[in-house]
Amino acid sequence: MAESYRYQQLESWLREGIVQRRWRAGDRLPSVRELCSTKQLSKATVQHAYQRLEAQGLIKAVPKSGYFVAASPSKRDSAPLHRKALNGPALRPVPVNTSAVVDDIMRRGAAFDLLPDLQGPDADSGLLALNRAVGRALRQHRQAAHHYYDAPEGNELLREQLALRYQRLGVAISSADLLVTQGCQHGLFLALMACCEPGDVVAVESPGFYGSLQLLSQLKLQVLEIPADPANGIDVNILEEQLARWPVKACVVTPNFATPTGAVMPAASRVALVELANRYDFALIEDDIYGDLGFRERPEPLKALDTQERIMLCSSLSKSLSRDLRLGWVEGARWRERIAHLKLITVLASSQYTQQGVADFIREGEYERFLRRQRLQLLTQRDQWAQAISEVWQDDVSYTLPEGGMALWVSLPENVDTLTAYNRALAEGIVITPGALFSTTTRFNNYLRISFAQPLSTKRHYALASLAAILRD
Numbered sequence: 001m002a003e004s005y006r007y008q009q010l011e012s013w014l015r016e017g018i019v020q021r022r023w024r025a026g027d028r029l030p031s032v033r034e035l036c037s038t039k040q041l042s043k044a045t046v047q048h049a050y051q052r053l054e055a056q057g058l059i060k061a062v063p064k065s066g067y068f069v070a071a072s073p074s075k076r077d078s079a080p081l082h083r084k085a086l087n088g089p090a091l092r093p094v095p096v097n098t099s100a101v102v103d104d105i106m107r108r109g110a111a112f113d114l115l116p117d118l119q120g121p122d123a124d125s126g127l128l129a130l131n132r133a134v135g136r137a138l139r140q141h142r143q144a145a146h147h148y149y150d151a152p153e154g155n156e157l158l159r160e161q162l163a164l165r166y167q168r169l170g171v172a173i174s175s176a177d178l179l180v181t182q183g184c185q186h187g188l189f190l191a192l193m194a195c196c197e198p199g200d201v202v203a204v205e206s207p208g209f210y211g212s213l214q215l216l217s218q219l220k221l222q223v224l225e226i227p228a229d230p231a232n233g234i235d236v237n238i239l240e241e242q243l244a245r246w247p248v249k250a251c252v253v254t255p256n257f258a259t260p261t262g263a264v265m266p267a268a269s270r271v272a273l274v275e276l277a278n279r280y281d282f283a284l285i286e287d288d289i290y291g292d293l294g295f296r297e298r299p300e301p302l303k304a305l306d307t308q309e310r311i312m313l314c315s316s317l318s319k320s321l322s323r324d325l326r327l328g329w330v331e332g333a334r335w336r337e338r339i340a341h342l343k344l345i346t347v348l349a350s351s352q353y354t355q356q357g358v359a360d361f362i363r364e365g366e367y368e369r370f371l372r373r374q375r376l377q378l379l380t381q382r383d384q385w386a387q388a389i390s391e392v393w394q395d396d397v398s399y400t401l402p403e404g405g406m407a408l409w410v411s412l413p414e415n416v417d418t419l420t421a422y423n424r425a426l427a428e429g430i431v432i433t434p435g436a437l438f439s440t441t442t443r444f445n446n447y448l449r450i451s452f453a454q455p456l457s458t459k460r461h462y463a464l465a466s467l468a469a470i471l472r473d
Contacts, residue, residue: 006041008266010049012231018058018069029059029067052403091242093201093222094440101422102210102437112323112406112451114430114463126370127322134357152344154180154329155355161362162329170304171313178329179340180350184289185211187314187330189219190342192250194335195283195312196221200249203242205234207409207438207447209259209287212252223440224248230400230409233258233265236272243280250283255302257290260438260449261409262402264299274305283335288315289328292371294404295379309334317358319406320371327358378406378452385452388461392468399450406453409435416446416471424470430463 017023030038035046050067053059059067109116153159159175166173181187188211196202198220204212206225216223224246228234234253242248253273255265265273277284286302303313312335316328327350332339361367382401385408389399399410412418418434425432435447454460 007045007048007052008232008264009268010035010039010041010046011052012266014049014053015058015231023069025069027069028065029069031066091224091226091238093224093246095217095220095222099419099437101419101434102214105431105433108431111433112453114432114450114467115460116431117429126366126373129366129370130321130325130357130361134354134361136357136360138353138357140356152179152340152348154178154350155352155359157363158355158359159329161359165362166301166303166313166331169298169300171301173303173313173331177331177336179332179336179343180355181314181316181328181330181343182347182350183318183326183328184287184314184316185215185328186347187316187328188212188252188285188287189215190339190346191283191285191312191314191330191332191335192216192219192221192252193342194332194338195285196249201246203239203248203251203282205253205258206441207260207435207444208252209254210437212287213437213440225439225441228258228261228263230261231263232269233261233263234269234273236269236276239273240276243276243282248280248282250285251277252285252287253302254287254290256288256299257293257402257405259290259405260407260433260435260447261400262405262407263400264403265302270302270305274302274307274311277310278308283333284311286311286313288313289319290405291315292320293375293378293406295375295382296403303331306333312339320374321367325354325358327354381452381455382408384456385450388456388464389450392465396472407449407451410448410450412446412448412471414446418448418471419445421471424473425467428463428466428470430467430470432467 014029023029029050032043032046032050035041036043039046050059050061054061054067058070060070061067105111156175158180159178162178163173163175181190192202192215196219199222201222201224202216203224203226204216205228207228208225213223224242226234226239226242233255239251251273255270257264274284284302288301288303291301292298301313303311305311310333312333313331314328317325318328330339386399386401389397389408389410393412396413397410399408401408418432419436422432422434433449433451435444435449436442438444438447438449
């Protein structure tokens with residue numbers, strides 16, 4: 001798998017050279033042949049890196065001449081986001097106070113839509129097949145089974161199907177290692193409860209998933225925010241520095257298409273992170289919820305590197321299949337018995353016929369067919385939303401362009417406070433996800449997470465333009 005991330009390392013090196021003006025606007029970049037020779041890379045790897053930079057608007061290809069730095073390389077440059085994350089006061093653990101805005105967004109069902117009241121597209125044929133599979137499982141459900149709870153571990157066939165999928169990704173787990181949960185966040189909750197006590201220090205990516213911050217607050221844990229690069233994820237060098245200062249008990253990380261940036265951790269960073277966990281004896285809690293939504297490839301989970309039963313793998317089908325399907329799982333590593341007990345006393349059991357229906361849906365190949373369509377659709381929508389953001393804000397904005405997931409991380413001028421603008425946007429029927437929700441600090445007050453999970457309809461395009469006007473006031 002290390003080989004497949006070489007294009008990202010080359011991409012980062014080239015981007016850094018453009019940002020630091022090693023190559024200026026209009027300069028010709030090294031040829032594909034030259035980079036193949038000097039960097040010992042394949043032609044496909046070099047071309048992939050160049051294609052990604054071209055898609056971000058940093059460079060342009062000139063037929064028969066090569067690749068050149070675009071006239072405005074800072075347009076979608078994500079490096080300023082990284083520099084901003086590294087600045088500020090010294091890092092230290094702090095208690096977590098989550099914003100009431102998160103609760104309001106969730107009540108409105110607006111985590112992935114500017115206009116949650118707008119009717120969505122017709123159901124995909126895969127979702128119709130899922131409904132049929134669940135309905136069939138309900139009809140076949142023995143009457144006597146309705147009087148009994150499912151085992152805490154969950155449906156055996158579903159766990160077998162999930163284990164097979166992970167085995168194909170290089171993760172050495174079996175159905176016995178998995179436990180079914182009420183979604184990924186429930187899995188994260190159980191994992192944190194299993195390995196932490198109130199007052200313990202938990203490291204997280206910054207910016208990072210606001211749901212994790214909510215869980216840390218509820219469990220009375222202290223958060224240590226570690227800066228995360230918008231392309232490469234959590235900075236393991238800074239994490240190592242902080243491990244020498246603070247007694248970190250666990251680290252919550254999303255190696256594949258992290259929210260809100262869409263970052264994917266390079267292979268070298270993954271190896272270094274696992275080595276740190278082994279050396280400093282802390283738990284790694286992996287949120288792999290976006291792993292199946294890679295547009296061009298499905299990166300392997302961090303769990304594939306686990307040799308000491310230290311990585312708890314959490315995921316669900318809510319992002320890749322249906323938000324309404326509250327069905328997730330956790331591979332609990334050395335804490336699996338504790339997690340099974342905690343599930344028993346929190347939600348007791350999961351729906352038997354829903355699990356059976358989803359297991360059949362996966363086994364019959366319907367899930368893979370659905371994913372192929374979903375990935376193509378999301379990639380198209382990503383580009384449409386990115387183009388619209390550029391048109392609406394022009395030179396006042398930069399944003400990430402992830403290779404998976406379902407959100408763009410948008411940076412606005414320093415004087416913009418997206419959290420303050422929340423109620424003004426709400427008055428126009430627009431629900432935004434302010435950058436302040438993804439940190440306990442004020443570093444990201446001028447940021448927005450904008451999802452491309454929904455098609456860019458005329459009404460959503462108009463809402464985007466209206467939002468730009470609100471934020472400029």
